[in-house]
Amino acid sequence: MLRYTFHRLLLMIPTLLGVAVLVFVLLRMMPGDIVELRLLMDGGQVSPEALATERVRLGLDKPFWLQFYDWITGIMVGDFGTSMWTGRPVIEEIGSRLGLSLQVAVMATILAVSIAIPLGTISALYKDSWIDHVVRIFAIAGLAVPSFWLGMVIILLLLYNFQWIPPLTYVPIWEDPIHNLSQLIWPAIAVGYRYSAVATRMTRSTLLEVLQEDYIRTARAKGVYERLVISRHAVRNALLPVVTVIGLEFAFLIGGLVVTEQVFNLNGIGKLFVETVTRNDYTMVQALVMLVAAFFITVNFVVDLLYAALDPRIRYR
Amino acid sequence: MTLVESYQQPETKARSARSDSVLLDVDNLHVHFETTRGMVRAVEGLSFDVKRGEIVAIVGESGSGKSVSALSIMRLLPKMTGRIPHGRITFDGRNLLELSDEEMREIRGRHISMIFQEPMTSLNPILTIGLQITEPLQIHLGMTHEQAHERAIELLGLVGIPDPARRLEQYPHQFSGGMRQRVMIAIGLACNPKLIIADEPTTALDVTIQAQILELMKDLSRRLNIALIIITHNLGVVARYADRVIVMYAARLVEEGVAENVFHKPRHPYSMGLLRSVPRLDRPRGAKLETIEGLPPNLAIMMSGCRFAPRCPFKIEKCAEEPALLRTDLGGLSRCHRHEEIAAGKLAWTGGGGGGEVSAARKTTPLLSVRDLAKHFEVRSGLRGSGGTVRAVQDVSFDIYPGETLGLVGESGCGKTTVGRLILKLEQPSAGEIRFAGTDITKASAAEMKALRRKIQVIFQDPYSSLNPRMTVGEIIGEPLHVYKLAAGKREQHARVQELLQQVGLRPEMAARYPHQLSGGQRQRVGIARALAMEPSFIVCDEAVSALDVSIQGQIINLLEDLQRRLGLAYLFIAHDLAVVRHISMRVVVMYFGRVMEVADRDTIYAEPLHPYTKVLLDAAPVPDPTIEKGREPRLIKGELPSHLAPPSGCVFNTRCPLASEECRQIVPPLREIKPGHAVACIKV
Numbered sequence A: 001m002l003r004y005t006f007h008r009l010l011l012m013i014p015t016l017l018g019v020a021v022l023v024f025v026l027l028r029m030m031p032g033d034i035v036e037l038r039l040l041m042d043g044g045q046v047s048p049e050a051l052a053t054e055r056v057r058l059g060l061d062k063p064f065w066l067q068f069y070d071w072i073t074g075i076m077v078g079d080f081g082t083s084m085w086t087g088r089p090v091i092e093e094i095g096s097r098l099g100l101s102l103q104v105a106v107m108a109t110i111l112a113v114s115i116a117i118p119l120g121t122i123s124a125l126y127k128d129s130w131i132d133h134v135v136r137i138f139a140i141a142g143l144a145v146p147s148f149w150l151g152m153v154i155i156l157l158l159l160y161n162f163q164w165i166p167p168l169t170y171v172p173i174w175e176d177p178i179h180n181l182s183q184l185i186w187p188a189i190a191v192g193y194r195y196s197a198v199a200t201r202m203t204r205s206t207l208l209e210v211l212q213e214d215y216i217r218t219a220r221a222k223g224v225y226e227r228l229v230i231s232r233h234a235v236r237n238a239l240l241p242v243v244t245v246i247g248l249e250f251a252f253l254i255g256g257l258v259v260t261e262q263v264f265n266l267n268g269i270g271k272l273f274v275e276t277v278t279r280n281d282y283t284m285v286q287a288l289v290m291l292v293a294a295f296f297i298t299v300n301f302v303v304d305l306l307y308a309a310l311d312p313r314i315r316y317r
Numbered sequence B: 001m002t003l004v005e006s007y008q009q010p011e012t013k014a015r016s017a018r019s020d021s022v023l024l025d026v027d028n029l030h031v032h033f034e035t036t037r038g039m040v041r042a043v044e045g046l047s048f049d050v051k052r053g054e055i056v057a058i059v060g061e062s063g064s065g066k067s068v069s070a071l072s073i074m075r076l077l078p079k080m081t082g083r084i085p086h087g088r089i090t091f092d093g094r095n096l097l098e099l100s101d102e103e104m105r106e107i108r109g110r111h112i113s114m115i116f117q118e119p120m121t122s123l124n125p126i127l128t129i130g131l132q133i134t135e136p137l138q139i140h141l142g143m144t145h146e147q148a149h150e151r152a153i154e155l156l157g158l159v160g161i162p163d164p165a166r167r168l169e170q171y172p173h174q175f176s177g178g179m180r181q182r183v184m185i186a187i188g189l190a191c192n193p194k195l196i197i198a199d200e201p202t203t204a205l206d207v208t209i210q211a212q213i214l215e216l217m218k219d220l221s222r223r224l225n226i227a228l229i230i231i232t233h234n235l236g237v238v239a240r241y242a243d244r245v246i247v248m249y250a251a252r253l254v255e256e257g258v259a260e261n262v263f264h265k266p267r268h269p270y271s272m273g274l275l276r277s278v279p280r281l282d283r284p285r286g287a288k289l290e291t292i293e294g295l296p297p298n299l300a301i302m303m304s305g306c307r308f309a310p311r312c313p314f315k316i317e318k319c320a321e322e323p324a325l326l327r328t329d330l331g332g333l334s335r336c337h338r339h340e341e342i343a344a345g346k347l348a349w350t351g352g353g354g355g356g357e358v359s360a361a362r363k364t365t366p367l368l369s370v371r372d373l374a375k376h377f378e379v380r381s382g383l384r385g386s387g388g389t390v391r392a393v394q395d396v397s398f399d400i401y402p403g404e405t406l407g408l409v410g411e412s413g414c415g416k417t418t419v420g421r422l423i424l425k426l427e428q429p430s431a432g433e434i435r436f437a438g439t440d441i442t443k444a445s446a447a448e449m450k451a452l453r454r455k456i457q458v459i460f461q462d463p464y465s466s467l468n469p470r471m472t473v474g475e476i477i478g479e480p481l482h483v484y485k486l487a488a489g490k491r492e493q494h495a496r497v498q499e500l501l502q503q504v505g506l507r508p509e510m511a512a513r514y515p516h517q518l519s520g521g522q523r524q525r526v527g528i529a530r531a532l533a534m535e536p537s538f539i540v541c542d543e544a545v546s547a548l549d550v551s552i553q554g555q556i557i558n559l560l561e562d563l564q565r566r567l568g569l570a571y572l573f574i575a576h577d578l579a580v581v582r583h584i585s586m587r588v589v590v591m592y593f594g595r596v597m598e599v600a601d602r603d604t605i606y607a608e609p610l611h612p613y614t615k616v617l618l619d620a621a622p623v624p625d626p627t628i629e630k631g632r633e634p635r636l637i638k639g640e641l642p643s644h645l646a647p648p649s650g651c652v653f654n655t656r657c658p659l660a661s662e663e664c665r666q667i668v669p670p671l672r673e674i675k676p677g678h679a680v681a682c683i684k685v
């Protein structure tokens, strides 16, 4: 197991290197130039000399391969450089927002899992009954309704009914939990709904399949309590594919919440992503892409480990 | 007809007087399924009883209602679709059909256990064997964890699993099929039940393992006075183990009697036909199998009269009336108007069959020539990865001539399937060559292979994994026709599909069904139809008929022989059923643990087997004759196949060979020709 873990961790390096090359090249192929964008923002006149000095200061005058080399070697010692726009270290810029995005993602996941698994199970157990229909409508609606729209509805409802809007400034949960939760619970609900819908459907369909398996019949033939047949024999087997879906959705939530963050006016990774891309802030975009890629790979890896933990056939292959 | 009337038994049933010794009494049981194709009457008016400690066999073709009857007794029919509109099932004085779910649950696993056909899928893959055995002990007997653990160790010992304490920690995938079935039996025995229902318990297992398992079940049944219902389509199994036999056909009981009588003096035409359509090791080989022509009826359609009439050679006008279940001269029951004439010996079976000898192969150049074939797999066990080499196939050589059938027998895991896969080029050999029509296919280019692919077809062992669950049967069979452009247009394709369905014994309306709506036997037939669609010149038949019913198996074997005669097809017929291999093959190769043990022509190998393994294999196979079977001592081969990661030194068979000596552990015996055409790999021959 240890060897396997180490092996997988080692494999992350070439993958991330590939992502690095790709994002680096693609960014430089995009039209636009951060220096002009920033200095000409207010519509004034700037001398070509000023533009050139600025370029030198940002290192944009160097050949591409050297820029790439500097960037990669920087990453290796943990230095992601500074934002070309604000001048602050990239780590700081991302760090302050990562906490927020991560928290929303984790809360949405907890919400989704705690809704999806019981709902999906009930729906499968009472297939074609009214409960099943209600759950399926709930799930289909979850897939059809965009999260940002649900977010707007939530804000409006809060406003009309309680004349209250969630706080606008982010405070880490350990500093002021009440403030923090009253801000972030709403976006978590907004995205968690869709998320739970996906997971509910998955739970329902895999459980229905598992319930047809011979070993379920064996369990019943042994006189096992129906409750135990479901929880011990069926649901645990049905969870395997659900874990994959949850993992993928979770990875997506980091950096994928562009519009929802806009709606709730959250300074998350998604919003940062959009800002930096429109500003051509190379160092920031690069760092963000690397972050999201690393996230996806890690989540995948964790999903595989979970699989091994849940399924002895993988553990003892 | 009113509903009540329709369940009235048409006969004044003359059944054995009920006594205290009756454990289970099924009385006029009807089972219906609501399906999209209408209501299926899966069981109609079934009545039988089982006495304490008795072994009763239920035989019949797939779909005749055997499993449904068993599941009804367990009250495990699918909740949504299955229904028991009428009947009584009295077990130990209580009508099971009137019990609450909770009362029934208390009986399942406690007083009645069930063992299922598929040992590979009947155990939960993610729970330890220990948990799965201790579960009923803790639930029914209220044992503590420690007590249950102790008992589980005892049970595993009882069913012959070595090193039980360690095995309890393991998971099902770490067990062989035979071992899993032993675990299932251990689970069944756990709470000392009064009745065990075994639904095709050994169908998925090898002969030597089958003999071990059945011997074990019989022994336990006798020793612990447990009644046993064995559901099977293997008449040899019935002959050896059953006290009484129940024959079912199309949802009804057609004959019931003492095993000896049903086998030697059947009183129903269906039983007569069934016994004649099995290839038998205890009789001279007939040129062609006699079969029961036609197909079992569709149970979704209401029928009047005798259900066997469309296939019965003795049909008379009276057969348009429903026959009653009547007592025969031998004290059994038969549902046939003419059972007295049968008893008087006036009716002799004249079913299909007869026909000429299988055309002898012309010894020209071989179509397929295999030389020194070897296949090694590098394996790592577990994520920790202790590696090793599995020598799945070693030094295998044989030829197959055009129009010939070469039988390849041996237990599962001995490399038969790997040889097949190498020939199909699904694997690359580690050494050796395979020439097909002059081309060495191990080295053939992609273009050469493309041409050969259609010519070499396969009929798979496992129909479940090879059929796309989202396609209808018609689409599955039609796909190769379409891909290889073997049918011009939709209409011709449709006609060909219908023809193929007919050939493999499926009703035409099956084309619209999906694989999950078919029984195991029906699925296997679809797989065969799909291979036949390609019009090949050589077919690897990997356990192709093992899952089929006796009457259909006979039809398929005859069909394969017909095709061979007409099209000059050659077969590599891989199977573990020695009687079937003997029937269809012209020469036979016996493999064990990756090596060829013996090669000879069919008659020689069955009449004068020389290799100890061949002898053991022939001994383990039960023949459908209770007098022979019950009279002979079980000659069980000890143990299972050795581990591929720790192969025996010297002769691979030495760990199980009755003749093994020190010498056998030293040298690997080469395959030596003893007589022309008869080669054996044993130093003691």
Ligand SMILES: Nc1ncnc2c1ncn2[C@@H]1O[C@H](COP(=O)(O)OP(=O)(O)O)[C@@H](O)[C@H]1O
Residues within 6 Å of the ligand: B033, B034, B035, B040, B041, B042, B060, B061, B062, B063, B064, B065, B066, B067, B068, B069, B078, B081, B299, B519
């Ligand atoms: N769940 C089900 N839904 C609909 N029909 C079924 C179901 N199970 C079995 N049947 C039908 O009941 C009949 C008897 O099946 P079964 O008892 O499995 O046969 P056997 O065990 O003798 O092979 C078959 O026609 C089969 O198609």
Ligand code: SF4
Residues within 6 Å of the ligand: B268, B269, B270, B306, B307, B308, B309, B310, B312, B313, B314, B315, B316, B318, B319, B323, B335, B336, B337, B338
């Ligand atoms: S009743 Fe008639 S058709 Fe039916 S089995 Fe007897 S002879 Fe054949």
Ligand code: SF4
Residues within 6 Å of the ligand: B611, B612, B613, B651, B652, B653, B654, B655, B657, B658, B659, B660, B661, B664, B669, B681, B682, B683, B684
């Ligand atoms: S060589 Fe020895 S162990 Fe092998 S089959 Fe012959 S007698 Fe048995």
Ligand SMILES: [Mg+2]
Residues within 6 Å of the ligand: B062, B063, B066, B067, B068, B199
């Ligand atoms: Mg069955």
